[in-house]
Amino acid sequence: MNGLALRTGVRWKIAVAIAAVGALIAVTLSLVVHNAARVSMLDNAREVQMWRLISAQRVYETSKPKEPRFGTKINDPALPPQLDQLMRDGRRGTYIQEHDDGGPPDVWAAVPLANGDVLSLHVPFADRSATIMKDLDRALIIGSVSVVFGGCALGVLIGGQLSRRLRKAAAAAGRVAQGNTGVRVRDAVGGVVRDETDELARAIDALTDALNERIEAERRVTADIAHELRTPVTGLLTAAELLPPGRPTELVRDRAQAMRTLVEDVLEVARLDSASERAELQEIALGEFVERRVRALDPDAVVRVVHESWVNTDPRRLERILGNLLANAAKHGKGPGPVEVTVEGRVVRVRDHGPGFPEALLREGPSRFRTGSSDRAGQGHGLGLTIASGQARVLGARLTFRNAAPEGTPGGAGGAVAVLWLPEHAPTTTGSFPVLRLAD
Template identity: 35%
Template sequence: MTGPLRGLPLRTRLALLVAAAVAVAVAACATAAWFLVRAQLVASLDDALRDNRVPDRLVVQLVRAGQCRAVPEEQRRAVPNLFDSTVQIVDRNGTSCMVFGQQPLPVASSDVAVARGERPEALHTVTADGTEYRVLTTPLEGTSAAVTAARPLAEVNGALETLALVLGLVAATGVLGAAGAGVLLARAGLRPVDRLTGAVEHVARTEDLAVRIPVEGDDEIARLSRSFNAMTAALATSRDLQQQLIADAGHELRTPLTSLRTNIDLLVRSEETGRSLPPEDRRALLESVRAQITELAALIGDLQELSRPDAAAGGHLEVVGLHETTGRAVERARLRATGITVTCELTPWYVRAEPAALERAVVNLLDNAVKFSPAGGTVEVTLDGGVLRVRDHGPGIPEHELPYVFDRFWRSPSARSLPGSGLGLSIVARTVRRSGGEVVLRPAEGGGTEAVLRLPGAPVPPPDHPL
């Protein structure tokens, strides 16, 4: 809202708008009523002029006698002239003479037209000596003249003035009442907004995201309250996840850092004391330091990937061949799968995903299968109809641990001694979910674990995809 109302409180603006709307409506109704009543009163006056006109016989006698004078008192009492009408005669030349009344009236062209027989009658309003008259002119039978009867409009104007005063008082009362009702309605209607404002201010002041607003009904305020509750719940969940991520990351970082510090302390002490370590021990110590640094780098990379929101994770989605991505991931896994055989059977399947993130997800599934495969074991990879299966022949995952395998930093108690941060499968789930698919881990028939990844796509690329 712009203009002078911008700086006013919302309640005041609503009350003023209600009062203004009622004022316009009342003014329109009052104006219409005033004009309607005026038309009715003028119509009634016209009917009275027609019904109470002076008998033509008296006026005809005066015209034939060549007289044009006021009717004598004794004749006036014998002839009904209700409301003291002003009566005058108008001839075809526009000359007039007074019969009844004290104030001669101006002759209009319509009156002359009636005297000439050009019009059946004439109704109009004239002003004489500052007084308005309603005039009716009718032809005078048997003569070439017309008779004009007029009555003052004072009786109509007086009633209209009284009506205008009454309508003004009613309108003012209505506007004041509407303003008061607007204040009450604004106060009642904005009470939920006040609660919402108080809750927002409380959250801003205390950062207490457990605040919930009671929701009643299904109107806009209820929708706003539900949206606020959903927002605070989402923020609380996000903050809890953030705190959990920080705590888990700190816990996971502590172990390699402690081991790294211990190994470096041993190397430093050896140099400071001059007692050189045996070459084999020194080589093993350096290899351990290198492995721990590699593990830290991988952990930090995984944390950076998971710390980004879903909307910003990865790059631009594009059409990629899942069979081609899986083939590259298998080659990378074979380089690290010492003593493990990785077989693959792939049929074409094209999906919409971020290429680098999708390949990393498949590599994580393969690394997980290789890590839990026994020496000399086999990892089977198949892709058919958009379903990618990675099956190992390791010890398998207990049934009660399956719901947690995609949680961040979760690792099976039996795998705590193996390398890894517990983030690989979380990244897999995140990437697959962003591409509109799903991934599950389940026990395989005959032992081991099978990872099943499903992505929507097609066996042939779209026409605009470069082959």
């Protein structure tokens, strides 16, 4: 079982990454600057405190009677143990005493006197210094937030440019996949900057060229083989007509005719693959045209015109599509009911009541020389629907396939449904696809 996939855009991934890195750097630098500034200010306070104590010591030693002044004390009982130890060693020193309540620390300074007493001075850390630290912290917070938002905006800008290039490449690759082999992904991406997107585009273009060359080579081989077979098959069919009447003769004629039909279908597929076919357009009433052609091709089919519409299309190619769809339904879709043909505006539906299209065809579309599963008879060469789809592309139309709801479900009768969507406007280039709303 696949896990739940979270889809996010490249621009947001880049923006989050830059914002996260910016936040990490900003917090780190803020802590470093805060601590460095605090240490520097405390060191300066200690120096000032020691200078004051030395001045008070001079006054104390030269005055009579000897009295501590300027806030100094003799043998202060609150002297921190660290300074007390220094005094016993005969050294002077300073000390920062922190408070548990989080208030400003006390700055101590102490010196040993000649008579063994200790002269000390302690004052709270200056309010002005604390204010400066608060202002510095506020500035660091504002700077950090600005860096995060600025990094996020930069990430969106950079990621947006990369995302646009990737979307252009994906759209161009999609057009190539639809058969528009003239599209160059590198040209679609554009831009002055050269990055990995250009390498991807060049790789896709190279792959497209290689595939086009291979497909063209296969098409030429197929067309050449079919051309070479046409003459001997025609001769075989002519020779079969000269055979005496009888069952063997009928079998030979039937197989020769089937071979000839196959050769003609292969040639038609090769022409459609070459994208050289052009539609000869005429204005026709679609419902009336379909009804007449279906009556001629399959008198047992049921035709229903829901809404008549005039279309500009190629009647010969449209008849070829209808013929192939009806032949496929008659061959593979035998069921309890007749083939149903429905015309609604520019949409033509052909439905049978058989087992339905195989999953491979619904997933990948019709493929030559593949007839699908055996439940649709497993006969033929898989060229009928391939030719119908190719002719639809020439008309600028779209041919889709689906299966009706199976029997036993509400309103379901089973069967395969082929839907031909004719374009609103006549095609200007071979193989164009109209943008249609699928209301089926």
